Amino acid sequence: ANDVRYGLAASIWTGDPARGHVETWMRRHLGDAHAFVTTNDGHVLEVDPASHAVPQQWLLADPSNGPAWAPDGVHLYATTYGGELHVLNTATGPDTALTLGGKLQDAVVANDGSEIYVAHESGPMWVVSPSGDTSSVAGASDIFGLVLSPDGQSLYASVPSQGKVLIIDRATKAVTSTLDVGGTPRRIAFGPLGEIALIGNESGYVSIVR
Numbered sequence: 173a174n175d176v177r178y179g180l181a182a183s184i185w186t187g188d189p190a191r192g193h194v195e196t197w198m199r200r201h202l203g204d205a206h207a208f209v210t211t212n213d214g215h216v217l218e219v220d221p222a223s224h225a226v227p228q229q230w231l232l233a234d235p236s237n238g239p240a241w242a243p244d245g246v247h248l249y250a251t252t253y254g255g256e257l258h259v260l261n262t263a264t265g266p267d268t269a270l271t272l273g274g275k276l277q278d279a280v281v282a283n284d285g286s287e288i289y290v291a292h293e294s295g296p297m298w299v300v301s302p303s304g305d306t307s308s309v310a311g312a313s314d315i316f317g318l319v320l321s322p323d324g325q326s327l328y329a330s331v332p333s334q335g336k337v338l339i340i341d342r343a344t345k346a347v348t349s350t351l352d353v354g355g356t357p358r359r360i361a362f363g364p365l366g367e368i369a370l371i372g373n374e375s376g377y378v379s380i381v382r
Contacts, residue, residue: 208248208262210236216250216260230260230267238291238318240279242302251276251290257300272298272306278318278359280327282342289327291315297329299345311347312338317359322366330357330371337371337379353379 206227209217216230216239234254241248250258255273260266276298277291290298296308297315315338317330326348327340337357339349355375362369371379 238278240281243285249279251279277316280320283324291318309345319360328360332356
């Protein structure tokens, strides 16, 4: 029950005998039929599911586990285990990277694109502006899963090492509530109507928050 959000982890053939199959996470392109796939060997692939073609790809120094779209539907943010936040321009191809440090996990973008929130599994949660300015959130450390609430006002952050989920006010960056879910909480997802949150737990269960 690690993952209740992405819903798709797969092994795919890369077409390269030297690389063979790679484990993947998929993130659908906004308003498009293409999927963007991060692999466990550090690649980000644009994939056309209909033709199986890969129109473009990027190679990062480390695997990425937290892709997130900017509101413009062009820029894809990708965090890495090596502490970098990449900004991939999916229209023209360039990749720019910002070194934050630590082991980065989920990334979340504010609805207006003004801030990017980055889960940090070995330190404080990062807040990054599109221009690259950074700050951290006091009391929000060692985070794995990170999602924005349906109303865009709060962040839900899982802390696997403590068996907790933090609720953070996006405007003030303050931790307003702590949910003791036990076990090892990982990914978080909201239901289609936004009325419940589902928290996948490595200990074999899912917590439901209403």
